[in-house]
Amino acid sequence: MKIALLGYGRMGKAIEKIATERGHEIVIKADRNTKEYDITTADIAIDFSIPTTAFNNITNCINNGVPVVSGTTGWLEDYSKVVSLCKEKNGAFIYGSNFSVGVNIFFELNDHLAKLMNGLKEYNVSMEEIHHTQKLDAPSGTAISLAEGIINNYDSKNNWTLEHPTSEDIEITAKRIPDVPGTHSIFYNSEIDSITITHEAHSRQGFGLGAVIAAEWLVGKTGIYTMKDVLNIG
Known part of the structure; x- marks a missing residue:
């Protein structure tokens, strides 16, 4: 799987380590200072950015047909817009306030x-x-x-x-x-x-592993999901 990391702070680096250990390739590492990147080079994006950039990151993925998993919090006033766009574009999206x-x-x-x-x-x-x-x-x-x-x-x-x-x-x-x-x-x-x-939580390992598992699960699907779907609980 070719992964775009949108947000390359502590969580982004933890996800990178886990993803590469599981045989995936990181093709984009974007932080708040990254001006341009081609999201279509990725099979899936994992967004752990900041509240002010998350909405643009997610909509860019959906508009370009790239499934996206987001764990960024603090932007949910725009969640309904993402849901509408995802349905319109027949995209794939998972939001989780916590992926552990x-x-x-x-x-x-x-x-x-x-x-x-x-x-x-x-x-x-x-x-x-x-x-x-x-x-x-x-x-x-x-x-x-x-x-x-x-x-x-x-x-x-x-x-x-x-x-x-x-x-x-x-x-x-x-x-x-x-x-x-x-x-x-x-x-x-x-x-x-x-x-x-x-x-x-004892470390960020659980959050990062859950996000990678969610990304692996989402590839090839369309629709709007949660971690309950990924883990088949509830």
């Missing part, structure tokens, strides 16, 4: 626990996410996905917030600490006891 296999299992666990806790008014749900200081968006895309999973299964919560929560909000605490791959925790607290589930 473990995190996607954690998403399912989070959904199931929210269903179990729904209606138990003694408990209040909140969240915490911790990432490295170079992460530009807060809360993380993974935290937003987790919050949405709770909201979809929990009658008394309609929104998430970083500050001044009401009774209908899930409060998310976002921390930025140097050299931390990422931790996400969900808390259900009552006066009697607490229930906590946590996913802690």
